[in-house]
Amino acid sequence: MTTMVETMDYDEVVERFDPVLGLEVHVELSTATKMFCGCATTFGAEPNTQVCPTCLGLPGSLPVMNGAAVESAIRIGLALNCQIAPWCRFARKNYFYPDMPKNFQTSQYDEPIAFDGWMDLELPDGETVRVGIERAHMEEDTGKSLHVGGATGRIHGASHSLLDYNRAGVPLIEIVTKPIEGVGARAPEVARAYVTALRDLLRALDVSDVRMDQGSLRCDANVSLRERGVSEFGTRTETKNVNSLRSVERAVRYEMTRQAAVLAGGGEVVQETRHFHEADGSTSPGRVKETAEDYRYFPEPDLVPIAPSEEWIERLRGTLPEKPAERRKRIQQDWQLSDLELRDLLNAGAVEVIASTVDAGATPDEARSWWVSYLAQQANTRGVELAELPISPAQVARVIALVNSGELTNSLAKQVVDGVLAGEGDPDDVVAARGLAVVSDDSALNAAVDEALAAQPDVADKIRGGKVQAAGAIVGAVMKATNNQADAKRVRELILERCS
Ligand code: ADP
Ligand code: MG
Ligand code: ZN
Secondary structure, three states: OOOOOOOOOHHHHHHHEEEEEEEEEEEEOOOOEOOOOOOEOOOOOOOOOOOOOOOOOOOOOOOOOOHHHHHHHHHHHHHOOOEEOOOEOOEEEEOOOOOOOOOEEEEOOOOOOEEEEEEEEEOOOOOEEEEEEEEEEEEEOOOEEEEEOOOOOOOOOOOEEEEEOOOOOOEEEEEEEOOEOOOHHHHHHHHHHHHHHHHHHHHHHOOOOOOOOOOOEEEEEEEEEEEOOOOOOOOOEEEEEEOOHHHHHHHHHHHHHHHHHHHHOOOOOOOEEEEEEOOOOEEEEEEEOOOHHHHOOEEOOOOOOEOOOHHHHHHHHOOOOOOHHHHHHHHHHHOOOOHHHHHHHHHOOOHHHHHHHHHOOOOHHHHHHHHHHHHHHHHHHHOOOHHHOOOOHHHHHHHHHHHHOOOOOHHHHHHHHHHHHOOOOOHHHHHHHHOOOOEOOHHHHHHHHHHHHHHOHHHHHHHHOOOHHHHHHHHHHHHHHOOOOEOHHHHHHHHHHHHO
16 A cells, blocks of 8 residues: 555654554364354365255255364363353354355354453563453354456456355364553553464463464454543544464554554544555554444354353363463573573563473483574574474474484575475475485495595595694595485494504
């Protein structure tokens, strides 16, 4: 979007105005099957291969509730310190959109399964902010439209659109905050810290892949401004589907500077949805916001109400992971970190990925050294968070295991990581496809050693004469001949054996 929009200098914004935030996060659950049918939910499958009459909304089909999704919803609610509704229902939210074949979304409206909770977040400087949670409700995802034939991939200028209903009916939880007030200039930072903390909590609950880049965690950011000293809220805008942590921060900041310029110029902020533009960090108008009445909500007649028993809720409470603050304390002890080291890892967004790498079998030191050096560089170059890199902690742990077993050297391991980051598959796939395994076959290595000795007879003579240091030149030649795929220590041993 290149229309000229006025913005106000940020310092002036926060001097004159007080921002209010509201964050809506949609999280796709990682259940094996969809919310109301038995279709698989695997990401990236061939379009329209994971569909059935129910999720396609064909006449006469009936929904059946996914019990595992309800359990995840209750666990999320409990982890967010919410009340769990003793009785609640689904509702139909009626609207037409091509990627929603039923013409209504089965959602929850005035009877969410979880409500009135809170979450504490720690800002990078150690300050704690408590964010109120209004509700966490269950719903289903829509399908995906792909607009073809235009330059931008957007609907404008496209010649036609393709629809993939694989995602239609995947269980979603929408988590909505109460208005976040009183954070002033730190509003953008708080927004980012909230989504980060929520993502970490959901990951610890093991209920979702929480991949913002793949859309399994999506954030809509509501922002409004009011004059300092005024208690009524200003009109909000809702920036939709912001898909990285950094973008959440940028979108909030931009909306503050844009709305301030509108208000200072005597204008009114329009209540609307807005799109975020990664390239320049701006937002542009979407649609004028519907009101709840527009959706003609009514209770879903094809599903039974949910009435979780006390025992069920208490059993689920027993499955909650350690609280983030306690977990941090334990990690600091287990990994033997100073306060400063822990703070650095937290600010680098490295604690959770390292912890998961440790859970997958690496030692804390091994895991830490990968995430704070090589992987941190890769994340930096790409401008993403460590957790957003397209490599999982389990994959990093596998690379570490391959190094420990001698199947990879450190330099080969980096190439394997590059391959995983480039989307070439799991570490073992990359090793096989790129032929990166260490040459550990002694007969192959001996042949390379003999060749190198023959090529440098004077060096060979020195070694035979007892000058062991001279072996370095031969090791170098063998490493070169094997594309760095030999274990240098083993090569040295073989050279000395040959020359003794
Ligand atoms: P909608 O259906 O419009 O998406 P929701 O209730 O789902 O509305 O979410 C609105 C979010 O915006 C909530 O987090 C709410 O706390 C927050 N919010 C409400 N009013 C304001 C306002 N004036 N300024 C900023 N945030 C607001
Ligand atoms: Mg909403
Ligand atoms: Zn289905």
